[in-house]
Amino acid sequence: MANEAWTVKRILEWTRGYLERKGDEHPRLSAEWLISDVTGLSRVQIYMNFDKPLTPSKLDAMHDAVVRRGRGEPLQYVTGEMPFRHIVLHCERGVLIPRPETEVLVDAALEGVDAATLTFPAILGEVPEPAQDKAADENAEGASPFGDVSAEKGEALVEEGAKPAAPAEPPVLVEPGCRVLEIGTGTGCIALSIASERPGTRVVATDLSPQAVALATRNRDALGLEHAVTVVEGDLASAVDPELMGTFAVLVSNPPYIPSAVVPTLPQEVIGYEPGLALDGGEDGLDVFRRILELAPRALLPGGMLCCELFEDNVGTAAELVRAQSGWASADVREDLTHRPRVLVAVREE
Numbered sequence: 243m244a245n246e247a248w249t250v251k252r253i254l255e256w257t258r259g260y261l262e263r264k265g266d267e268h269p270r271l272s273a274e275w276l277i278s279d280v281t282g283l284s285r286v287q288i289y290m291n292f293d294k295p296l297t298p299s300k301l302d303a304m305h306d307a308v309v310r311r312g313r314g315e316p317l318q319y320v321t322g323e324m325p326f327r328h329i330v331l332h333c334e335r336g337v338l339i340p341r342p343e344t345e346v347l348v349d350a351a352l353e354g355v356d357a358a359t360l361t362f363p364a365i366l367g368e369v370p371e372p373a374q375d376k377a378a379d380e381n382a383e384g385a386s387p388f389g390d391v392s393a394e395k396g397e398a399l400v401e402e403g404a405k406p407a408a409p410a411e412p413p414v415l416v417e418p419g420c421r422v423l424e425i426g427t428g429t430g431c432i433a434l435s436i437a438s439e440r441p442g443t444r445v446v447a448t449d450l451s452p453q454a455v456a457l458a459t460r461n462r463d464a465l466g467l468e469h470a471v472t473v474v475e476g477d478l479a480s481a482v483d484p485e486l487m488g489t490f491a492v493l494v495s496n497p498p499y500i501p502s503a504v505v506p507t508l509p510q511e512v513i514g515y516e517p518g519l520a521l522d523g524g525e526d527g528l529d530v531f532r533r534i535l536e537l538a539p540r541a542l543l544p545g546g547m548l549c550c551e552l553f554e555d556n557v558g559t560a561a562e563l564v565r566a567q568s569g570w571a572s573a574d575v576r577e578d579l580t581h582r583p584r585v586l587v588a589v590r591e592e
């Protein structure tokens with residue numbers, strides 16, 4: 243079959259069927275995401291360009307992407323990016339993929355920023371409705387457009403088009419001076435969300451992983467947030483300017499919190515691709531949290547807030563650890579988007 247015959251529609255149908263046979267739980271979504279990444283078409287544009295043939299170079303690129311996804315590599319690593327709240331982040335193997343539940347942690351941290359600062363709404367533009375997907379098409383199996391997709395090889399699709407835009411965000415201006423410390427920044431998703439959603443906030447983001455520090459810095463620069471976010475490499479807050487200790491209104495962290503015995507039971511898509519340093523929280527999952535709790539009184543202002551995402555089985559224990567330490571006015575546990583207890587929010591006494 244000549245390459246011209248492989249239209250967007252045929253590629254979508256073939257990829258969906260192939261990924262389904264490979265055990266992908268959401269094969270159509272994966273197929274759309276891969277086609278969107280390779281062609282530059284938004285997911286809606288895919289359905290408006292069904293009859294367009296892919297160019298040979300796009301077909302080659304699609305081949306690579308389908309092979310990688312078929313082997314179980316997370317989509318975010320295959321495409322190299324993912325949306326998080328109002329921003330889009332570069333992702334790469336070796337650095338944890340941000341999870342939707344972490345958006346709840348950012349909400350908690352923003353509350354801490356707002357409580358610490360004078361905030362007022364900026365002039366808002368219209369917030370567009372998110373694009374709706376069109377109905378799915380029927381599956382089509384058959385010959386691979388790429389030849390043997392089980393083989394290691396790479397290349398392949400359509401003309402460039404607009405990528406799906408992140409929804410516009412209603413900005414809130416913050417009186418300059420509020421400082422936030424993030425420990426274990428990974429891609430920078432938390433620090434960069436806070437800085438972009440609360441202009442005026444200064445964020446110091448740390449990570450022990452040099453690769454995470456490099457990626458967070460790249461994401462920061464791509465978002466034009468160099469003035470607001472400092473990324474430093476080091477254990478916990480060891481690389482933070484000592485003069486800044488005691489000046490933070492919020493200490494936020496999504497530390498490694500999976501109990502060591504649970505790590506090997508995680509899906510292969512996680513343990514086969516994501517870094518152990520980002521996952522393993524020691525015997526009860528609270529090793530890094532305990533160390534964060536120990537340094538929090540030195541990092542935070544009076545009345546400052548500690549926000550941590552934790553494992554649902556140990557977040558209650560974490561709250562007890564806070565209550566057992568003097569100097570805290572409150573320690574509460576919040577639920578994530580799926581109503582599981584996941585986020586600890588503790589406030590220092592004034």
Ligand SMILES: C[S@@+](CC[C@H](N)C(=O)[O-])C[C@H]1O[C@@H](n2cnc3c(N)ncnc32)[C@H](O)[C@@H]1O
Pocket residue numbers: 338339340341344425426427428429430431432448449450451454476477478479496497498499519520521530
């Ligand atoms: C669960 S990931 C969170 C990444 C990112 N904040 C997010 O929410 O997607 C934990 C991060 O903490 C980092 N980390 C682990 N131990 C650390 C330590 N002792 N000091 C600083 N960062 C650490 C890991 O490299 C990883 O990037």
